[in-house]
Amino acid sequence: MSNMQKIWLSSPHMGEHEMKFVQDAFETNWISPVGPHIQAFERELAAYNGIGHVAALGSGTAAIHLALIVLGVSRGDEVICSSFTFSASCNPIVYQGATPVFVDSEEETWNMDPVLLENAINDRLAVAGKLPKAIIVVHLYGMPARITEIMAIAKKYSIPVVEDAAEAIGSNIEGKKLGTFGDLGIFSFNGNKIITTSGGGALVSDNREWIEKARFLATQARDAAPHYQHSEIGYNYRLSNICAGIGRGQLMVLDDRVKSRRDVFGFYKSTFSKMSSIRFTSEPKGYFSNRWLTTILLECPDSQLFREILRLALERENIESRPLWKPMHLQPVFKDCPAYVNGVAEKLFNSGLCLPSGSNLTVSELQRVAEVILASMVTIADKSISIE
Numbered sequence: 001m002s003n004m005q006k007i008w009l010s011s012p013h014m015g016e017h018e019m020k021f022v023q024d025a026f027e028t029n030w031i032s033p034v035g036p037h038i039q040a041f042e043r044e045l046a047a048y049n050g051i052g053h054v055a056a057l058g059s060g061t062a063a064i065h066l067a068l069i070v071l072g073v074s075r076g077d078e079v080i081c082s083s084f085t086f087s088a089s090c091n092p093i094v095y096q097g098a099t100p101v102f103v104d105s106e107e108e109t110w111n112m113d114p115v116l117l118e119n120a121i122n123d124r125l126a127v128a129g130k131l132p133k134a135i136i137v138v139h140l141y142g143m144p145a146r147i148t149e150i151m152a153i154a155k156k157y158s159i160p161v162v163e164d165a166a167e168a169i170g171s172n173i174e175g176k177k178l179g180t181f182g183d184l185g186i187f188s189f190n191g192n193k194i195i196t197t198s199g200g201g202a203l204v205s206d207n208r209e210w211i212e213k214a215r216f217l218a219t220q221a222r223d224a225a226p227h228y229q230h231s232e233i234g235y236n237y238r239l240s241n242i243c244a245g246i247g248r249g250q251l252m253v254l255d256d257r258v259k260s261r262r263d264v265f266g267f268y269k270s271t272f273s274k275m276s277s278i279r280f281t282s283e284p285k286g287y288f289s290n291r292w293l294t295t296i297l298l299e300c301p302d303s304q305l306f307r308e309i310l311r312l313a314l315e316r317e318n319i320e321s322r323p324l325w326k327p328m329h330l331q332p333v334f335k336d337c338p339a340y341v342n343g344v345a346e347k348l349f350n351s352g353l354c355l356p357s358g359s360n361l362t363v364s365e366l367q368r369v370a371e372v373i374l375a376s377m378v379t380i381a382d383k384s385i386s387i388e
């Protein structure tokens with residue numbers, strides 16, 4: 001193992017104002033899931049995204065769970081979800097006693113394939129005898145999904161859409177922020193995301209009733225009575241005032257963080273531009289990705305093997321990289337769920353790698369990563385794999 005300092009995939013990057021908000025929370029003794037930073041953070045998030053209503057929550061997962069509850073998802077229902085994602089996108093479907101139905105990706109954005117989505121809806125109608133109760137569309141690695149097409153299909157069948165923009169805050173299509181296309185959207189502020197509150201999330205919508213309902217459920221569903229009275233099952237899902245303070249500071253630097261992440265992507269892309277076996281995703285016209293993580297696809301024979309060679313070479317130099325998300329339809333825990341598959345997500349999983357992408361990486365750190373990759377690619381070439 002190298003004794004060089006560790007380079008992380010994506011680490012927290014605080015700005016100048018977070019500490020002031022946290023200090024203020026201490027000084028005013030709002031050290032709880034109640035307090036002025038929470039409302040302010042909700043207002044500021046709503047303004048940034050151009051959406052009517054926001055509930056600040058303890059995690060992105062909690063936001064997805066509450067989205068499904070306000071949409072009435074319950075036992076016996078089916079909910080369609082992108083297969084190429086992190087398990088947190090679909091675990092809440094199971095929390096509700098419903099069944100996930102997975103839909104594979106298209107090649108360009110790596111996100112849900114709209115054609116396959118419509119096939120899945122029609123097939124579920126034929127096989128299960130009813131329409132899916134909701135659709136969860138994920139914008140993976142910050143890249144916008146084909147959300148306009150997906151919304152049109154969802155509308156045709158009157159199925160509500162939850163946009164999982166956990167990785168995509170700051171991304172947009174023609175200026176409209178991701179998370180605001182669907183009936184509900186969610187963001188995550190977990191430690192490795194583009195901005196963080198240490199742990200946190202948000203549920204957003206233009207539907208005020210849904211967001212008010214989500215806040216009510218997130219604070220143990222307490223009825224309006226002086227004693228503790230409950231007519232519904234509640235959750236402890238609210239964000240703390242301290243974490244909301246961190247979030248307010250992070251929101252102030254979000255656009256800088258997006259720019260830095262896009263610069264990291266630009267660095268890798270130009271550094272590896274001569275290597276035809278390393279492929280990057282490009283943004284369709286009008287699409288703007290926050291480039292949360294830079295992902296590469298190895299396009300050569302034995303790409304899975306060489307992806308591992310590359311990953312291990314980086315690890316030896318104390319550099320963290322990671323295979324792309326393993327599709328949900330290939331996860332042991334979801335093996336019995338219906339899935340509509342075209343092989344795209346599986347291919348991405350087999351031959352893709354996430355590179356260190358933090359907004360706080362220095363030029364010399366990026367060069368360290370690039371050198372290891374360039375050297376490994378030469379080794380790979382020596383093993384008679386074609387690179388030009």
Ligand SMILES: *Cc1c(COP(=O)(O)O)cnc(C)c1O
Pocket residue numbers: 058059060061062085086088089138164166167187188189190200201
């Ligand atoms: C991080 C993430 C989540 C979950 O967010 P948490 O805040 O970690 O609960 C959901 N979906 C995707 C795609 C994510 O990357």
